[in-house]
């Protein structure tokens with residue numbers, strides 16, 4: 275991060291300095307919340323969690339090179355003491371981004387935020403130094419930590435913003451006011467917590483309300499194919515740029531198809547022209563993500579050819595999202611266990627079907643969490659889709675929701691051993707180890723809380739034939 279003295283940090287956060295040996299003491303390294311990640315000059319932000327209290331690690335952090343600690347009580351080493359560490363981090367981020375004047379691109383949506391953020395980062399890096407959210411650190415702590423990584427060299431800050439309720443995006447955009455605000459889609463992720471799709475749209479739309487007016491450079495990048503997102507145009511003073519497959523989108527895809535490997539190919543159109551794209555990522559859902567990223571890159575001055583080349587080269591930066599690995603025996607493992615919702619389940623199953631042409635396909639699926647009243651119907655529908663797409667074997671893993679998945683498949687006409695329900699990850703691994711044959715393709719996918727990546731990892735782990743390890 276940029277160099278700040280403890281006096282400046284105290285001023286910005288409204289805190290008090292304690293145990294400062296030298297009034298010129300400066301923070302120069304990144305802000306971290308885990309004392310093991312301290313770098314020379316870091317600011318260690320101490321959080322009091324349920325099991326561990328960061329304040330107990332303050333001394334260790336300073337011994338490891340941290341310049342100071344951000345804390346809620348004096349800790350015997352140089353510290354700025356504040357009432358609330360989360361709010362203090364937010365205030366710091368806001369002050370630093372304002373001082374740097376970095377261009378801020380913020381994005382939200384129900385599915386595809388991390389994938390799209392990683393695409394945008396890979397595109398913009400061709401243009402200028404870019405800092406982006408690592409993984410999915412998209413909340414009130416991760417966002418400031420990311421923003422505080424910006425330096426004088428940084429030209430673009432690409433920030434993923436998550437929401438589990440009304441007001442969350444407003445809070446995050448208040449910390450790092452975006453110039454370009456992107457909304458990907460309004461799906462059903464966290465619908466149980468929100469109450470319904472309209473409430474989700476209400477919450478995600480806070481993104482475009484936060485943008486500057488068109489004449490001040492604000493740009494709202496909206497999905498033309500999603501009616502609830504398109505309708506957000508009425509909630510912003512910013513200029514609207516539409517992406518999607520819809521014919522009136524400013525940035526659109528034509529002739530969309532999946533290659534035999536399940537990789538999307540299409541003709542990209544931007545206001546500067548058109549160019550062919552064949553992606554390295556898997557699954558048709560990435561077309562929408564790619565168009566969103568292309569729209570942002572276009573807005574920041576990239577030509578259609580530059581964008582198409584960068585999109586065709588882009589890989590995955592975050593783990594367990596359609597991570598495809600070939601085993602030496604010819605079994606292909608597709609690890610999409612990072613998360614799941616009905617939209618992404620359908621996209622992943624279609625990708626499996628495309629990749630598995632002429633091969634045996636396995637869908638190892640678990641619960642999609644937080645679906646509220648829709649849960650039974652959505653699990654049933656995914657089970658049915660697996661049969662309609664001709665997936666050879668469905669392995670539903672877990673409790674009640676898994677049984678709904680399997681029953682959906684059964685009712686759609688799968689019979690005998692084509693769909694099975696097993697109780698846990700270990701049972702799934704045992705079944706797969708005894709039945710997989712060279713040439714098979716295995717998709718592994720469920721909500722984060724199920725931890726099904728353990729199945730994918732066990733299938734790829736040739737050193738031991740032992741137990742599935744815990745997370």
Ligand SMILES: Nc1ncnc2c1ncn2[C@@H]1O[C@H](COP(=O)(O)OP(=O)(O)O)[C@@H](O)[C@H]1O
Pocket residue numbers: 383384385386387388389390410458459559560562563595596610612613614615617618619621622
């Ligand atoms: N545009 C999209 N529509 C539907 N599902 C998607 C889309 N993009 C990605 N996914 C799927 O959603 C899951 C989560 O993807 P991710 O990029 O991590 O999204 P998020 O950060 O919004 O949770 C993955 O399983 C991925 O395959």
Ligand SMILES: [Mg+2]
Pocket residue numbers: 387388389409410412434
């Ligand atoms: Mg994410």
